[in-house]
Amino acid sequence: MSNENTSTLSVSDLKVYYDSINGDIKAVDGISFDVKEGECLGIVGESGCGKTTAAYGILRLVQHPGKIVGGQISLHGKPIENLNEESFRKIRATELALIPQGAMNSLNPTMKVGKQITDLIDTHKPGISSSEKISRIEELLGKVGLPNRTINMYPHELSGGMKQRVCIAIGIALNPTLVIADEITSALDVVVQRLVAQTLKQIQKEMGVSMIMIGHDMGLMAQMVDRIAVMYAGKILEISSTEEFFRNPQHEYSKILINATPSIHRR
Secondary structure, eight states: OOEEEEEEEEEEEEEEEEOOTTSOEEEEEEEEEEEEETOEEEEEOOTTSSHHHHHHHHTTOOOTTEEEEEEEEEETTEEOTTOOHHHHHHHBTTTEEEEOSOHHHHSOTTSOHHHHHHHHHHHHSTTOOHHHHHHHHHHHHHHTTOOGGGGGOOGGGSOHHHHHHHHHHHHTTTOOSEEEEESTTTTSOHHHHHHHHHHHHHHHHHHTOEEEEEESOHHHHHHHOSEEEEEETTEEEEEEEHHHHHHSOOSHHHHHHHHTSOOSSOO
């Protein structure tokens, strides 16, 4: 349950542009929102509206020709947008974590699962003994419903749902306070989608972590998030509680998104 008075993350007037021969493309054009303690905020919109770019802007992972041209970002009330790269790297994964879109492309195909999680722990928490690391990795795999033997498996030996759950395990490995889940079920079939979504929801409940869930599956959002922010053409059109959003959407585009959800009552 979210704490109404405390924001884990506050984003104000974030702008991310891409250079082009015809001038700047405003992928994210001055968006503002906050995420309360323990809350799950959904960001929805069609492909290309700027959802993922916004997440990468928060995490300072925008690649050339993209550039962050403005905005203020606060974590637990403290500004982080002006931190140098070394300081920001320290809070990435430990305070702010990303579960990326497309597990197949996110995991290193040449490394076993255990080694990939170990590298993350070694980078941010050096000095932890081997036995402690193995114990931690087994605990993480257990949280996401994977057997211990997964430690010694390569990504190609895992199903799509298992890969995605490994990415969730990596995302929560260092107990971050906020996790950004970027369309984590988009490449999965509906049965596996449900399993992965339930895994993520259970972890959020157990850890009390705040979360931003990015996607365009309105049915999934209705079940998973506390509030919904609608993005279109780089801007946020409206933000409201999930219940209020589906009962009384304010923007015409929001109504179109809701009506695009497949119905079991008509052909």
